[in-house]
Amino acid sequence: MKKALIIGGGFAGCAAAHQLKLLGGWDVTLVESAPYLGAGVRTKYMGGHPYTLGPRHFLTPWNHVYEYLNKYCPLRRCAEHEFSTYVERDQAFYSYPIHADDFSKMPDSAKINQELKDLNLEALALMSPEQIAKLSPEEKRKANKAALATNFEEYWIYSIGKSLYSKFVDTYSKKMWMIDDNKTIDDFAWSPKGVTIKEGARAAWDRAISAYPIAPNGYDDYFDIATVGTTVLLNTKITHFDIQNKTVVFNNEKHQYDVIVNTISPDLLFDYCYGELPYRGRDLIPIVLPVEFALPENVYFTYYSSDEKYTRVTEYKKFTQHKSDSTLITLEIPSLNGKYYPMPFKAEKAKADQYINLMPDGVFSIGRAGAYIYGVDIDDTIDHAMKVVEQLKA
Ligand SMILES: Cc1cc2nc3c(=O)[nH]c(=O)nc-3n(C[C@H](O)[C@H](O)[C@H](O)COP(=O)(O)OP(=O)(O)OC[C@H]3O[C@@H](n4cnc5c(N)ncnc54)[C@H](O)[C@@H]3O)c2cc1C
Structure with missing residues (x-):
């Protein structure tokens, strides 16, 4: 039997263990430094919530990723979910993604509409008559210069104008990334999930399947199901990596593998030889409130785009459907605790790729930190794990 090592037992590591098990013929060991699997996706409890x-x-x-997860972790669809943003200067809550129907409620709506018109005219002025002739009336109305943007700030200003940028994006992004200047963000293909200004239905991501586990303990059972037959070593750290020889040391012993699937920051595997990759973390403050619901009916979470310390308030009952007279919300505060968010800087992604390129055949680096891509979400970690097995089959 061939031997595989999985480094890290978050979603990517567990999904990789499961894919190898489904493939068959592999003796899999998963090494996780924490006392549990799942990392930040693991369910915690406060006041029973x-x-x-x-x-x-x-x-x-x-669909295939949804169907896979739904098979092992039955999911409840939540198509109606909405997000909102609190804008302190307007003392108002608006939909997020920014919704065209909200403009008329904004104190500076005339300026916003003018800026959008100007942006549209500037974009059309940059096109040739032949290019314009090819546009549908809808495309013509929505034309903007975003494709010319070289950084995150330009992307947003070209897409939505300065007033909306300042209201929804500017301070939020600086707070989220703990940076002084949004022009420093030059790797922004992940943002804003393809939507700048929404029209029509307010449901947040109506182009994606939206779901949450039915089980009261969320995704937890999946982590156990996915690792049946895998040797799971919790509270275990790898103390030495010799990636070229697919050899590592843990528990004071050397172990060699045919395949390694890494899901942690790739710089650590090579002793930071090109320098350390930067990340942002999060502090999370859970609060139980004496009301059945805190956020409006379909609002699952609210972003805070002004000078508050927190970026987002989430009401978990909306996802979990936990029944209680009280509700639990969390405040997320950007911090340096945890390697949760790879920085959206091209130079840092290039550095991460330098590390990944050092990996020989049979070593894969997947997941959010492993690939060093902020846009990697739960579904992407599963997709990455499926692709590893596809490559092993080939
Ligand atoms: C605040 C927040 C909210 C999010 N919300 C959503 C959402 O709503 N929807 C969505 O799809 N995605 C969301 N994501 C993203 C998604 O959850 C992650 O991309 C995904 O869970 C990452 O899984 P992973 O296995 O790649 O990494 P991780 O979850 O980081 O797992 C890595 C594992 O490796 C372990 N580890 C680290 N170092 C070592 C070491 N030296 N040795 C052994 N083990 C080690 C860690 O303890 C951890 O368990 C969110 C992310 C964050 C931070």
Whole structure:
């Protein structure tokens, strides 16, 4: 039997263990430094309320990924879910993604509409008559310069104008990434999940399948199901990596493998030889409130786009459907605790790729930190694990 090592027991590591088991013929060991599997997706409890580190709702455009997870972790669809943003200067809550129907409620609506018109005219002025002739009336109305943007700030200003940028994006993004200037973000293909201004239905991501586990303990059972037959070593750290020889040391012993699936920051595997990859973390404050619901009916979470310390408030009952007279919300505060968010800087992604390129055949680096891509969500971790097995089959 061939031997595989999985480094890290978050979603990516557990999904990889499961895919190898489904493939068959592999002796799999998973090494996890924490005392449990699942990382931030693991369910915690306060006052009987289940919650996770941030919303962790399952969104995917891929049917096969949905069907896979639904088979082992039955999911409840939550198509109606909405998000909102609190804008302090307007003393108002608006939909997020930014919704066209909200403009008329904004104190500066005339300026916003003018900016959008100007942006549209500037974009059309940059096109040739032949290019314009090819546009549908809808495309013509929505034309903007976003494709020319070289950084995150330009992308948003070209897409939505300066007033909406300042209201919804500017301070939020600086707070989220703990940076002084949004122009430093130059790797922004992940944002804003394809939507700048929404029209029509308010449901947040109506182009994706949106779901959450039915079980009161969320995804937890999946982590156990996925690792049946895998040797899971919790509270275990790898103390030495010799990736070229697919050899590592843990528990004071050397272990060699045919395949390694890494899901942690790749710099650690090579002793930071090109320098350390930066991340942002999160502090999470759970609060139980003496009301049945805190956020409006379909609002699952609210972003805070001003100078508050927190970026997002999540109401977990909306996902979990936990029954109680009280409700639990969490405040997410950006911090340096945890390697949760790879920085959206091209230079750092290039550095991560330098590490990944050092990996020989048979070593894979997947998941959010492993691939060093902020846009990797739960569905992507499963997709990455499926692709590893596809490559092993080939
Ligand atoms: C606040 C927050 C909210 C989110 N909300 C959503 C959401 O709503 N929907 C969605 O789809 N995605 C969401 N995500 C993203 C998604 O949850 C993650 O992309 C996914 O869970 C990452 O899984 P992973 O296995 O790649 O990484 P991780 O979950 O980080 O797992 C890595 C594992 O490796 C372990 N480890 C680290 N170092 C070592 C070491 N040296 N040795 C052994 N083990 C080690 C860690 O303890 C951890 O268990 C959210 C992320 C965050 C941070």
